Amino acid sequence: MTTDFLIYGIINTICVVLVSPLFVSLIKKVKAWTQGRQGPSVFQTYYTLAKLLKKEVIYSPNTSWIIRITPWICIAAILVASLFVPLVFVTDPSGGIGNIILFLYLLVLARFFMAVCGLDAGSAFGGMGSSREMSISAVIEPTTIIVFAALAFVFKSLNIFDMVSVAAAAGTAMTPTLILLGISLFIILIVETSRIPVDNPETHLELTMIHEGMILEMSGKNLALMELSAAIKQTLLMALLIDIIVPWGLATTLSFASVAVALCLFAAKGALLSLVIGLFESSMAKMRFFRLPSLFMMAFFFSTLVIIIEVFA
């Protein structure tokens, strides 16, 4: 492990923690605008997290050790996963960090704990949330893995760092295949971050909820950790999309100026993507739960088609 990698780790983690709540509030702001509302401030998520940290933690008497460790496991898994996606600065991979399969499974680790935690208190909402989350994740998984396999196929590497380095050297998306894969990645982003039409992140105590249902029993700093890890996960998937479709501006050497420029550019690109996500969400209606598999099948056929084209090309 080189010093470069160590510095990369520190910069990347700090960036991702700082910038993630901003994107969450930005999407909310865009949705508020499209609904003709003023909406909360773009810094609202930071305020909410700070408020939650000051509150006490309440556990239901029915809960076990699961709910007590879940927030820590989730944040740790997501933070380690954040090391796999370069936000502003790309270096040489080290010790298998950046492996795209491991990246996916770190996200699965967080989700597994979250789903188990949803069942912990014995409330029907938590159970409903985790049941639906696991069903959706099972159906989207083939698509995700096919998209990742296609990425590995196009870039001839299993490592996100290598992919991003190649993409950053080219500046823009290299082939039309990548743009097609970008669309699949966007669908995965929507599904994984529990957004409309899959889930509605704004509702509590409604039968549509999935992600919110699982963390219903959380409070205080536990809830803050869960919210933060959800925000970071969203940023990671956004960053993956950005890194592959519009990688220009990414720092490949370690200097203060290039990293600062890259950070500004990343914030701008992320803000733009948040705008797209917000508009996409506003233009959609929530789908019925059992209509979702057909949406996923569409994404699956789409990405398989990409692979078939690539294989015969």
Added chain:
Amino acid sequence: MIGLLFYAVVALFLAGTVICLPGTTRDTRIIRTLSLACTAGASLLLAVLSLFILVTGVPVTPAAWQLFPGFSVEFFIDRLAAFFLFLIGSVSACVAVYTMGYVEHMEGGNRRNLLCGCISLFVLAMALIVASENTLSFLIFWELMAAVSFFLVMYEYTQGETGKAGIFYFVMTHLSTLFVMLGIVAFYYASGSFAIAPLHATPASLPLVTAAFLALFTGFSIKAGIIPFHKWLPYAHPASPSPVSALMSGVMLKVAVYGLIRFIITVFSPDLWWGVLILIAGISSAVLGVIYALKEHDIKGMLAYSSIENIGIVFVGIGLFVIFSCTGLMALATISLLAALFHSLNHALFKSLLFLTAGSVVHATQTRDIERMGGIGRKMPYTSVFFFTGAIAIAALPPLNGFASELLVYTAFFQSVALVDPLLKILLFLCLALFALTSALSAACFVKAFGSVFLAQPRSPESENAREVSFPMLAGPAILAAACIILGVFSYQILAAFGYVLPIPDLLLVSVLLLLMAALTYIILYFTASREVRISETWGCGAKSLPSSTEYTGHGFSEPIVTIFSSIYRTKKTCTKTYYDQHDCIFAEGTAEIRLLKVFEEYLYLPVARGTTRLAGMISRMQNGCLDTYLLYVFIAVIAVIFFLGWSA
């Protein structure tokens, strides 16, 4: 030296069996403990011995043993056999420790002594199969394993369902022996020898070699529980005592895997289509196995279906190995074979862990239905932690061992772009998608299993009164759980130590990073966040305190997946209504029923069984008990022989 030690192990196993024989008339605890101690000691010795062979890599040939003139039982332990002996030894030792506690809580009086003796013999039979040098002794010990395991399954023979399960198992296991025997006979005709040695197929003997492979593949598939020959697992596992389920699922299935790998590597030079066949058999077992596991609400039945899934994953690894080695990609072939072997070991560890802890839960609650459990996590904290470790491992989550082996499979799949044939490439990508589906569904399955068994509130008085089990019943699973963690975290280092430096991530680094991130977050929050904690009723939609009947059950949890995959489950919804009026407006009465079709049983097993019965009926008509008829048969036979000899001359 090592050969002598091997015979010491055999003697110790036999001692474990013999000790129990006088105990069959008296119900004595000391005999059982002694016998199980023999099994545990012999297994441990076996594990150490095979680990030594694994590390040194020098094959060992224990002295041959003349059974009768012209045929001797010969043993040969190379690295592959040593690997499987290690698997058998390490898992059996933990199971034997667990059984010391478990057997004392069982019913059955002095029958329990026989159970202990049979366990020892069972493990011995499996070890001898793996160590066999020729096909005849392979077959003899294979049959011994089949017979002893049948007795083990039939332990609780007084219960009705056990009888059915036992007969089902007996038929299936002998079908397996039949196919293995056919394969060995065909192999003998092709090679002219009983030795398990490379077979050079000539164009003339090619059909025979192919037939031998197909027969052996079918035989091993039946024993390993590959769909559509899987039906015995969900019958036999719930019916048998938990340590026996752990041994059968954890170890016995791996013996079948060993057989397949041994014959493919040492004997045959496989064709590409063999690999495709094994791959497709594997991937369909994996997907269907986990889909059926999700629907199952008998905890041991669910684990049985999950075994089918994991054996499917092992077969996927073997299939990939054959495909890659036939297309000349040796590096990828090595990764695939390692994936198959590593997953065999991992599955042996976590599945026996899960079966043992499930056995503890079943013992504590007196039920196998997960809907009647719930809230056991607080009553049985250690068991719940061990089960959870097994669940994380089997759901393939980093950094545990299940993930380490699935990572190898994924790596092999992802790099299959190096293949030349585009059609093969697309086939592999489709299998990759199904493999991902399997992995995600198995995570869902074990969220459900752990959640409904251990979390929330007890849903029956029995689980209300569940209590933690005794020390041996914790010690066995504890070792297995530790092994699951170690084999996962240090997977990269272990493989490197055996000379396989592979392009896979270092899970040790990942685990250190996970701990580091958690510690960092903890420290930061320790100083910035509130540290107050309150135990209080959380919001329950206004109800003061919700009863356990409002909880989400296992049925509820799997309902969305069952609905999404309803075409695979073949659920049949029938709804009949009658109305008072002609326009079908005023509803009078009606019935609705949702029934799960047992597809394989109704469309495959039963027709075959009916056909066999009909055939047997026709043949039995020849036996009328009249002497004259039999004389006629003899006469006809003699005439036929004369004609046949004349014809061929």
